[in-house]
Amino acid sequence: ILSVSLRDCTWLLGRVHSKINQSSQFFSVTQPSHHAPPTLQGFHFVKRKTDHCAVSSARFTDTVLAIQLKMSTQSFLVREPSFPARVLQQYLSLLKxxxxxxxxxxxxxxxxxxxxxxxxxxxxxxxxxxxxxxxxxxxxxxxxxxxxxxxxxxxxxxxxxxxxxxxxxxxxxxxxxxxxxxxxxxxxxxxxxxxxxxxxxxxxxxxxxxxxxxxxxxxxxxxxxxxxxxxxxxxxxxxxxxxxxxxxxxxxxxxxxxxxxxxx
Known part of the structure; x- marks a missing residue:
C-alpha cells in the first residue's frame, strides 16, 4: 500500500513540476506587444519572473525529494507482526x-x-x-x-x-x-x-x-x-x-x- 501511494504521489508531484517548468519557459520568452524592442524595465520584469520560477522549481524539487525520503523511511519503519501473532495467523489460516x-x-x-x-x-x-x-x-x-x-x-x-x-x-x-x-x-x-x-x-x-x-x-x-x-x-x-x-x-x-x- 505504501509503495502504491508513493508512486501515485510521485506522479502527481511530477505533473505539477512540469507545469512550473512550462511557466518558467513562458516567462523567459515573453516580450512586449506590437513587436516592440524589449525595454530595460521589461527585461528586468522577465528576468525576475524567470529567476522566481527557477527558485520555485528548485524548492519544489527539494520538497519532492524530501517527501519521497520521508515516505520511504516510514515504509521501512512498519513493524512486522511478532512471532506469536504469526503463529496464530498461520493456525487460523490452516483452520479455515x-x-x-x-x-x-x-x-x-x-x-x-x-x-x-x-x-x-x-x-x-x-x-x-x-x-x-x-x-x-x-x-x-x-x-x-x-x-x-x-x-x-x-x-x-x-x-x-x-x-x-x-x-x-x-x-x-x-x-x-x-x-x-x-x-x-x-x-x-x-x-x-x-x-x-x-x-x-x-x-x-x-x-x-x-x-x-x-x-x-x-x-x-x-x-x-x-x-x-x-x-x-x-x-x-x-x-x-x-x-x-x-x-x-x-x-x-x-x-x-x-x-x-x-x-x-
Whole structure:
C-alpha cells in the first residue's frame, strides 16, 4: 500500500513540476506587444519572473525529494507482526483451509502433551515420598496422540456442528438443549469410547476391558459431570464453533494434570 501511494504521489508531484517548468519557459520568452524592442524595465520584469520560477522549481524539487525520503523511511519503519501473532495467523489460516485435519492434529498433540504432563506430575508426587527414578512411558503419549488424532478431533468437530444445526440460537432454550445433549448423551458415549479404545491400544482383552468399565466408568463419569459441565457451558455459549475443539483440548490438558495430582 505504501509503495502504491508513493508512486501515485510521485506522479502527481511530477505533473505539477512540469507545469512550473512550462511557466518558467513562458516567462523567459515573453516580450512586449506590437513587436516592440524589449525595454530595460521589461527585461528586468522577465528576468525576475524567470529567476522566481527557477527558485520555485528548485524548492519544489527539494520538497519532492524530501517527501519521497520521508515516505520511504516510514515504509521501512512498519513493524512486522511478532512471532506469536504469526503463529496464530498461520493456525487460523490452516483452520479455515483444513478444519478437520487441523483440529485432529491439535487434539493429538495436546492429548499426548496432557498424558506426558500427568506422568511428570505423578513422578514429582512420588519423589516426595521415596525419591524414585523418573520413568516416562513413551507408549502413553503415543496412545493418547492416536486417540486424539483419529477420534477426538474428527468426532468433536462434527458433534459441535451438529449442535449448531439441531439447536440454532434462534430457538427457545437453545443453550439448555445443547448442554443437556452434550452432558447426558455425548459425554457418556465419548467416555465409553475412550475406555474401550485406550484399553485395546494397551493390549487388554475383552474381559479386562469389561472389568475396567465396571470398576472405573461410573466414578469417572460423575467426576466428568462435576468438572466439565461449567467448561462446556462456556464452550457452547461463548466460544465460536471453529474454536470449540481447541478450547476443549486446552481444558483437557489441565484435566489430565488434575487426575495425576489425585492419582486417578
Amino acid at each position: 483451509k483444513y478444519p478437520i485435519l487441523t483440529k485432529s492434529v491439535t487434539s493429538g498433540f495436546l492429548s499426548a502433551l496432557g498424558n506426558l504432563l500427568s506422568q511428570v506430575l505423578q513422578h514429582r508426587k512420588k519423589s516426595k515420598e521415596h525419591n524414585p527414578k523418573m520413568k516416562i512411558s513413551i507408549l502413553g503419549p503415543v496412545h493418547f496422540a492416536v486417540y486424539g488424532f483419529f477420534i477426538t478431533g474428527p468426532v468433536s468437530h462434527y458433534f459441535y456442528h451438529l449442535l449448531e444445526a439441531l439447536f440454532p440460537a434462534s430457538l427457545p432454550y437453545w443453550l439448555i438443549k445443547r448442554l443437556l445433549l452434550e452432558r447426558l448423551v455425548f459425554a457418556p458415549a465419548f467416555l465409553l469410547l475412550f475406555y474401550v479404545v485406550m484399553n485395546v491400544l494397551e493390549g487388554k482383552t475383552l474381559t479386562e476391558v469389561q472389568s475396567k468399565l465396571k470398576t472405573s466408568f461410573w466414578p469417572a463419569m460423575k467426576m466428568n459431570w462435576k468438572v466439565w459441565t461449567p467448561f462446556q457451558f462456556i464452550n457452547i455459549s461463548f466460544i465460536p464453533v471453529q474454536f470449540r475443539v481447541l478450547f476443549a483440548n486446552v481444558v483437557a490438558l489441565f484435566w489430565y494434570a488434575y487426575l495425576a495430582s489425585v492419582r486417578k
